[in-house]
Amino acid sequence: MTASSRIQLAAKGPTFSRTIPGLMRLNQWGMTSTQLADWIQGCLDMGVTTFDHADIYGGYTCEGLFGEALAERPSLRNQIEIVTKCGIQLATADSPKLYDTSAAYIIAHAENSLRLFHTDHIDLLLIHRPDPLMDAAEVAGAFSQLRQAGKVLHFGVSNFMPFQFDLLESMLDFPLVTNQLEISPLHMDALHDGTLDGCQQRHIAPMAWSPLGGGRLFNGEDQQAKRVRHTLGEVGAALGGAALDQVALAWVMAHPSRPLPVLGTGKLERVRAAVEAESLQLTRSQWFAIWEASAGRRVP
Numbered sequence: 078m079t080a081s082s083r084i085q086l087a088a089k090g091p092t093f094s095r096t097i098p099g100l101m102r103l104n105q106w107g108m109t110s111t112q113l114a115d116w117i118q119g120c121l122d123m124g125v126t127t128f129d130h131a132d133i134y135g136g137y138t139c140e141g142l143f144g145e146a147l148a149e150r151p152s153l154r155n156q157i158e159i160v161t162k163c164g165i166q167l168a169t170a171d172s173p174k175l176y177d178t179s180a181a182y183i184i185a186h187a188e189n190s191l192r193l194f195h196t197d198h199i200d201l202l203l204i205h206r207p208d209p210l211m212d213a214a215e216v217a218g219a220f221s222q223l224r225q226a227g228k229v230l231h232f233g234v235s236n237f238m239p240f241q242f243d244l245l246e247s248m249l250d251f252p253l254v255t256n257q258l259e260i261s262p263l264h265m266d267a268l269h270d271g272t273l274d275g276c277q278q279r280h281i282a283p284m285a286w287s288p289l290g291g292g293r294l295f296n297g298e299d300q301q302a303k304r305v306r307h308t309l310g311e312v313g314a315a316l317g318g319a320a321l322d323q324v325a326l327a328w329v330m331a332h333p334s335r336p337l338p339v340l341g342t343g344k345l346e347r348v349r350a351a352v353e354a355e356s357l358q359l360t361r362s363q364w365f366a367i368w369e370a371s372a373g374r375r376v377p
């Protein structure tokens with residue numbers, strides 16, 4: 078049976094499954110904790126061991142739902158790696174949505190994640206978005222404290238530009254292991270704004286969020302989505318019948334920085350299709366045909 082491959086994110090980083098389910102939409106899946114535990118086991122059966130969360134997903138509910146499944150079947154915990162994020166605070170009656178990367182906020186949210194997951198450690202903690210008020214030394218202090226206490230094993234960032242990554246890393250005496258970025262045939266910024274170059278330069282594998290455009294790849298009625306869908310279909314046919322999602326994922330994974338796709342589906346057959354896509358090889362010509370369909374122009 079096809080199994081997800083393993084990738085070490087960085088020289089001193091963790092090893093994850095190439096295919097990573099993200100739990101942002103978990104509160105919409107309508108699963109009981111038993112069904113979710115079965116779903117996690119179904120992922121494990123395909124070698125998919127890494128799960129992506131954030132404190133805010135589902136209006137702060139998704140981590141707790143996942144944790145209930147782990148509490149119901151505790152043997153799952155040591156077979157999986159948990160990634161989570163903090164640093165965004167959702168709007169309340171008294172406050173707009175904001176970013177908070179103060180040490181107190183990071184530590185309180187990491188500890189709350191531990192409690193919700195019913196675990197004593199998080200495998201990887203990310204700062205969710207660059208915070209214009211980020212005091213890098215303070216974030217580094219919070220990371221070091223969590224690391225020394227064994228509460229978080231590895232640290233990284235999400236949606237950071239290379240200079241923001243370097244700023245934070247320069248304050249740490251251990252390396253950041255990833256930058257989680259939006260990468261899909263419908264969102265190519267990271268290919269051209271230096272962030273993926275920065276990952277290669279630092280020898281870290283990025284995690285690619287919304288690799289299927291959050292579903293727009295399948296149902297988008299805008300011209301870009303239509304063009305990309307058409308070309309993915311053509312490439313899939315040339316590859317002997319690969320599905321749209323598989324060609325899109327192969328396109329993302331073809332980048333030399335070795336992105337790990339973070340999927341949003343709750344359907345095991347779609348996770349399986351993603352695992353199968355790990356072995357799909359696009360030609361350079363196919364890769365650029367998809368680039369051209371996305372950009373709506375030829376390469377200069």
Ligand SMILES: NC(=O)c1ccc[n+]([C@@H]2O[C@H](COP(=O)([O-])OP(=O)(O)OC[C@H]3O[C@@H](n4cnc5c(N)ncnc54)[C@H](OP(=O)(O)O)[C@@H]3O)[C@@H](O)[C@H]2O)c1
Nearest residue numbers: 099100101129286287288289290291292295340341342343
């Ligand atoms: N770091 C960040 O800032 C950030 C931001 C956003 C998301 N994320 C992470 O990335 C993960 C994935 O994000 P995403 O949900 O936007 O990813 P996505 O995989 O691009 O999109 C998922 C959506 O596509 C649909 N879909 C998947 N395969 C399909 C198919 N073959 N046919 C039709 N529809 C299909 C899914 O529906 P079904 O459920 O029906 O399969 C779901 O609604 C999140 O869970 C989260 O962990 C991170």
